[in-house]
Amino acid sequence: MSFTVNLSPLPLRSPETTTGINKLPKPITSFTRKKPILSFAITNSTEQPQTTTPEIELQFIGPKVGSDGKYPVDRATAVSGEKLLRNIMKDYKLELYGTYGKLMNCGGGGSCGTCIVEVVEGKELLNERTNTELKYLKKKPESWRLACQTIVGNKENSGKVVIQRLPQQKK
Numbered sequence: 001m002s003f004t005v006n007l008s009p010l011p012l013r014s015p016e017t018t019t020g021i022n023k024l025p026k027p028i029t030s031f032t033r034k035k036p037i038l039s040f041a042i043t044n045s046t047e048q049p050q051t052t053t054p055e056i057e058l059q060f061i062g063p064k065v066g067s068d069g070k071y072p073v074d075r076a077t078a079v080s081g082e083k084l085l086r087n088i089m090k091d092y093k094l095e096l097y098g099t100y101g102k103l104m105n106c107g108g109g110g111s112c113g114t115c116i117v118e119v120v121e122g123k124e125l126l127n128e129r130t131n132t133e134l135k136y137l138k139k140k141p142e143s144w145r146l147a148c149q150t151i152v153g154n155k156e157n158s159g160k161v162v163i164q165r166l167p168q169q170k171k
């Protein structure tokens with residue numbers, strides 16, 4: 001902490017010219033107080049190793065062969081256990097519905113049975129089939145799921161899931 005004392009020079013006047021009273025003017029003083037600058041480093045001796053959020057890597061295979069003779073594959077990633085498959089596909093603008101489903105889907109409410117996908121790989125990274133799926137997919141292959149009922153990941157797992165889009169249209 002330091003102080004600066006500013007003593008301005010006083011005009012030389014005789015006491016009788018100011019007030020007529022035998023009184024000296026007070027000296028003008030000012031103090032400038034500098035703010036102390038504090039700096040210190042914060043160290044954390046119990047630093048934790050950075051944890052990474054588990055992620056699911058997804059691949060979506062298109063239903064029709066492209067001009068190159070291969071099925072198109074779109075890729076996406078999702079935080080484990082955070083979203084439904086339908087919402088991930090919506091986020092990535094991937095076609096989920098066939099002709100009927102485009103017009104008549106229930107918007108993810110589990111009441112139309114049109115959001116069908118096939119899980120080609122990574123079934124163990126998804127939730128179990130729900131009662132809604134058991135109802136709508138009773139006569140369909142076990143690998144088929146309803147995207148609006150399928151949770152991708154369980155918050156702790158990570159890995160790769162491969163999805164066949166529109167399996168009912170696959171050629």
Ligand code: FES
Pocket residue numbers: 105106107108109110111112113114115146147148149
């Ligand atoms: S969107 Fe209707 S059941 Fe999935």
